[in-house]
Amino acid sequence: MKIAVAGKGGAGKTTVSGTVARALARAGHSVLALDADANPMLGVSLGVGAEQTDLLLGVRQGLETGEVEHEPTIEGMVERFGADAPDGVRLVVASRIDGDSPGCQCCGVSPDQLLRELEDGGRTVLCDLEAGLGTILRLAPGNADVVLVVANPAAKALEVARRAVAIAADKTEVIVLANRVRDDADLETIRAAIPDRELVVIPEDATIARADRDGVAPIDLDPYSPGVKALVALADRLAGAPVPA
C-alpha cells in the first residue's frame, strides 16, 4: 500500500506521517517512510533525532555528488540511501535543498519519481509530501492508494486543504484529518470549509506539542495520549487490521 500525506506547511503532515509510520511498524508491517519534502523533517517525528535528521543525505544529492557509485534502480537507492528509524521503519529522504542555486529540479531523481516508481512489494510506503499542492498536482492514479489531507483550524490551512482534497479526489481515495481540534467550534470550522467528507479528528494534544518542541517522536513520549491514540487508530484502519496495544 502507498499512502501520501498532504497539506499546508505547519498543518501537521510530518507529525501525522511519522506517527502513522511507527504505528504501522509496531503492528508488524514493513514500513518505508519516504520524505518527499525539499526541507526534510520526517526523521524528527519518526524519532531519529533532530540533529541526526539534519544530516541525512538525500537520494538526489547522494547521486549528484558521487558519494556513491551509480545506482540504477529505485530499490537500490532505497537500500543505499535509507536510514533506520525505530520499530524497523526504513527512512528515505528524496531530495534536500541545502544551498544556493541547486540543480534543475526537472532533471535527476525527483520525489515524484520515487513515489511513482517504488513498488509497494508487500510493504507500506508512507510518503510525506512537500508543503502545498505541487506533488499532488503531478500525482497520477495508481501513484498512491490513499492521500491523507491534513487540515488544521486556520483560514489559510483550510483553503489549502480544500484545494488538496479537490485535486486528489479525482485520482485516488482521500481521507481528511481534522488536526489540532480543541473543541466543537474548531471541528465546525473545518467541516464548514470541507463539507460532505468524513473527518478523522486528531485532538489538540500536549504530548504532541511537547514532542514537537523537543524534536522527538510523539509515540515515544506517550503512545496513549489523545492525539497519538487517534493516529494509531488511523494506522489501524489503513492497515485493515487491529494494531496490538
Place this chain on the structure above:
Amino acid sequence: MIGKGGAGKSVISGTMARVLARDGRRVLALDSDLLPGLSLSLGAGPDPAEPPLNDAAEQDENGRWRLKKGIGPVRAVKRYATDAPDGIRLLQAGKVPKDGLEPIMGSINAFYRVVHRLPDARTFDDWTVVGDLPAGPRQIAFGWAPYADTYVAVVQPSAQSALTARRVARIARSRDGARAVFVANRVTGPADVRHVEEMIGEPVLAAVPVDEAVARAELLGFAPIDHAPDSAAVLEIERLVTALADE
C-alpha cells in the same frame, strides 16, 4: 520572510508591511506563494479569482517565457498590483487552481521576471519591499527574492521549525550582500526564546509572543493589526520594524 510552513511568515510580513506603511513609507508587498497567503494577513481580503500578471508574459517561438514588450516593474505594479490598507500595493503570483499549474504559468513567469528587474528599477529606490516566500528552502535557493537585502527567518519554538530556519538562513546568507536575522514567533516566555536560540545557535532579533487574539485573526482570515491592534504580538512586530531599521 522565510521559514517553515506555519511558522507565521505571512502574519509577520503582513503586519510589518502595515506598520511600515503607517510610518509613512511607500510599501510594495510581494507574495510569491502559489498558495493563499499574504493577502488575508495584510487585511486586503481573499485572493483575486483571476491570476494577476497572467497576460504580462508570453512565450517566444521556442516556448521560453518573457515579459511582454513595455512591461517592466513600474508598469507591472501600476497595472497588476492591488491596493491593500494604508496605501500598500500588493503584487502577487497566481494561486494554484484545481486543474494544475498550466492556467497560471504566465503569472508565475511574469512575477519571477518582474522581481528580477525590481532591484534596477529606480522608481522603487525609496520604497520598502516586503516579500512573503512560501514554506521551506526552495524559492530562496532558486532566487525568487533578488530584491532582498535582509531575510527574516521566522521560527517558532519547535525543533523542526528551528532546523528549517537555520537551513533557510544559511542559504540566504550565501547570497551576495544579503543578511539574515531570526525572529521567534509564538513564544510563551523567556524559556521558549532560550530554547529557540539554543537550537538556531544565535540570538533572535525579536520574540513575538503567542497571542490568542492573533490566533483568532488567523482562524477568521483577518489582519492581526486590524483585529487586535493593541495585542502584545502586534506591539512586538512594531518593535521588530524599528530594530530592523536600526541594524
